Amino acid sequence: MLSAIHHFTSFKFKISFLVTSMVLIAGLGVGGISLLIAEVQMHRVIASQELSTLAGAAAFIDSDVRARQLALRTIAEEARAHNLDAAGLQALLEAHQGLADDFANVTAFDTHGDLVASLRDRRERRINITSRLHFQETLATGKGVISLPYRSALLERPVFAVTQPLFDAYGRQYAMLVGAVDLLRPTFVAQIEALRTSGKGYLFITTQDGTIVHHPRTELILTQPSGDNRPAVEAALTAPEGWRTDILDDGTPSLVVFKRLSHVGWTVAVSYPLRAAFAPMAAVRNNTVAAAGLFTALAGVFGWLFVKTLTQPLDQLQHKVEAMGRGKTDIDVFNVDARDEFGLLSRALYRLSQLRQQSEDELKRMASTDVLTGAHNRRMFDQFLPTALARARRAGEQVAVAFLDVDRFKAINDTHGHGVGDAVLVEFTRRLQGAVRCTDTVARLAGDEFVIVYEQLHAVEEAHQLGAKIMTAMAAPFRIGDLVLRVTTSVGIAVARHASSAEAIMHSADYALYGVKAAGRNGYAVNVVGAEKLASVHGHQTMAQLVNRSLAARFRALPSERASPSLAAST
Numbered sequence: 001m002l003s004a005i006h007h008f009t010s011f012k013f014k015i016s017f018l019v020t021s022m023v024l025i026a027g028l029g030v031g032g033i034s035l036l037i038a039e040v041q042m043h044r045v046i047a048s049q050e051l052s053t054l055a056g057a058a059a060f061i062d063s064d065v066r067a068r069q070l071a072l073r074t075i076a077e078e079a080r081a082h083n084l085d086a087a088g089l090q091a092l093l094e095a096h097q098g099l100a101d102d103f104a105n106v107t108a109f110d111t112h113g114d115l116v117a118s119l120r121d122r123r124e125r126r127i128n129i130t131s132r133l134h135f136q137e138t139l140a141t142g143k144g145v146i147s148l149p150y151r152s153a154l155l156e157r158p159v160f161a162v163t164q165p166l167f168d169a170y171g172r173q174y175a176m177l178v179g180a181v182d183l184l185r186p187t188f189v190a191q192i193e194a195l196r197t198s199g200k201g202y203l204f205i206t207t208q209d210g211t212i213v214h215h216p217r218t219e220l221i222l223t224q225p226s227g228d229n230r231p232a233v234e235a236a237l238t239a240p241e242g243w244r245t246d247i248l249d250d251g252t253p254s255l256v257v258f259k260r261l262s263h264v265g266w267t268v269a270v271s272y273p274l275r276a277a278f279a280p281m282a283a284v285r286n287n288t289v290a291a292a293g294l295f296t297a298l299a300g301v302f303g304w305l306f307v308k309t310l311t312q313p314l315d316q317l318q319h320k321v322e323a324m325g326r327g328k329t330d331i332d333v334f335n336v337d338a339r340d341e342f343g344l345l346s347r348a349l350y351r352l353s354q355l356r357q358q359s360e361d362e363l364k365r366m367a368s369t370d371v372l373t374g375a376h377n378r379r380m381f382d383q384f385l386p387t388a389l390a391r392a393r394r395a396g397e398q399v400a401v402a403f404l405d406v407d408r409f410k411a412i413n414d415t416h417g418h419g420v421g422d423a424v425l426v427e428f429t430r431r432l433q434g435a436v437r438c439t440d441t442v443a444r445l446a447g448d449e450f451v452i453v454y455e456q457l458h459a460v461e462e463a464h465q466l467g468a469k470i471m472t473a474m475a476a477p478f479r480i481g482d483l484v485l486r487v488t489t490s491v492g493i494a495v496a497r498h499a500s501s502a503e504a505i506m507h508s509a510d511y512a513l514y515g516v517k518a519a520g521r522n523g524y525a526v527n528v529v530g531a532e533k534l535a536s537v538h539g540h541q542t543m544a545q546l547v548n549r550s551l552a553a554r555f556r557a558l559p560s561e562r563a564s565p566s567l568a569a570s571t
């Protein structure tokens with residue numbers, strides 16, 4: 001049964017599943033790709049934003065260092081203006097206490113590298129910096145330099161130095177100023193930190209050789225980090241500026257944005273955990289996925305309703321086929337005008353049903369028709385007679401049954417052959433059918449035996465007219481090919497009273513036929529069922545012939561309950 005199809009194996013479910021899946025795939029595909037593109041763009045936007053902020057910080061550091069260099073240069077100019085020697089430098093520095101805002105300390109060294117003056121620490125110390133690179137470089141070039149970070153022996157803190165050579169009136173370098181900038185001093189980085197956009201990551205500054213100048217983990221300052229902090233530092237040194245999103249910083253996937261300081265040559269960088277850096281993107285992604293999910297669910301529901309509507313004709317078709325199976329639907333319901341597949345299917349079913357109907361009709365016809373003559377056969381007659389009797393009983397009408405056979409048919413067969421005999425039977429049938437009304441039924445029982453059922457009979461006298469009509473129909477000679485034969489028939493007619501059974505009426509007709517045969521054939525006799533009496537045979541035989549054949553004697557020999565038929569003969 002079609003209705004027994006499980007919900008999940010139904011065509012409707014499969015199509016809905018397909019539609020929803022397609023929407024899901026399309027949604028995820030298009031949404032996913034768009035999201036991916038958007039993510040890449042967003043990464044770029046966020047990273048560029050960070051980079052531009054960092055560029056601001058870098059410019060700030062550069063200008064900060066320049067300002068400090070300028071401060072030292074001003075002092076140097078003053079020393080030159082006053083033609084100060086090394087001994088006079090101490091007083092000069094002390095006269096510029098404001099330098100303490102920019103430097104952790106400002107010192108002066110002679111060309112031998114010995115300390116000759118100090119802004120803060122005036123204790124007598126013998127310090128020599130000839131080994132310091134910035135000393136050597138300043139001495140060699142006669143220009144101020146910015147040193148690599150180092151631990152100050154005086155301050156005992158990590159610092160970097162800004163140097164400024166001092167020249168006498170003859171232009172000879174006799175000393176240099178060294179301004180130490182404390183790497184741990186809050187004022188140096190506080191303003192840089194303030195430029196950062198997010199509080200999640202951290203900012204660090206490194207020299208080109210990877211030495212940390214600034215880092216929130218102060219223990220890393222002046223070191224070249226190895227281990228978990230190394231990748232971020234290495235990433236920051238890969239280019240003058242840019243960003244990397246593939247860095248594992250301290251074990252965390254991170255975004256590292258970096259910018260080289262144009263003046264100092266260091267690199268300032270920020271490292272953000274990716275999750276924090278792209279948190280806005282994650283929010284967009286989550287919202288998009290939620291929206292796609294909602295959209296897919298809606299599309300699924302819409303798809304289901306759409307498919308339900310689309311397949312409605314299929315449901316109707318299914319119900320009609322089921323109803324047809326139960327014998328309830330006229331096949332015409334399948335003959336629809338719809339131009340879609342359901343219409344085609346429906347019309348195909350209609351044609352199939354038509355063929356089936358035709359086959360059934362043909363089978364029925366073959367089952368109820370005599371193959372040779374085309375008249376009804378015995379099976380049909382056996383079914384038909386009881387229903388005709390019942391119909392007559394209900395209508396209060398009478399039924400007559402004529403039982404007839406061809407006279408001396410055996411002789412025709414024997415003389416002219418079976419082919420001629422068959423042709424005689426066919427012509428005999430044709431004439432019989434022509435001699436009855438269309439409501440009457442002609443059937444061939446077997447061999448040359450036929451019956452005719454007459455319905456809607458109003459009086460017994462009508463049966464005589466029916467018998468006479470058959471006689472008249474057979475009167476003309478039979479033309480079978482070149483042969484001209486005279487064929488006669490004997491007819492026994494029984495008229496059924498109300499409540500007569502099929503057996504009784506057949507028995508009565510048979511009895512009448514027997515009488516006609518006994519009277520010499522070629523005639524008819526009429527009996528009323530239950531009131532049979534020997535009367536007259538109507539036909540070409542005479543009563544005298546009947547008597548001559550001692551019919552009376554034979555009839556007397558019949559069983560007592562059998563009344564004699566009404567026989568009459570006429571010429």
Ligand SMILES: Nc1nc2c(ncn2[C@@H]2O[C@H](COP(=O)(O)OP(=O)(O)OP(=O)(O)O)[C@@H](O)[C@H]2O)c(=O)[nH]1
Pocket residue numbers: 372405406407408409410411413417418419420421422425446447448517521
């Ligand atoms: N050609 C032909 N002959 C048939 C067919 N069926 C039966 N017969 C023959 O029909 C003949 C019937 O003969 P009966 O009815 O016994 O006798 P009859 O010669 O008609 O004589 P009465 O009935 O006494 O007049 C038999 O010889 C059968 O072989 C058939 O389909 N075709």
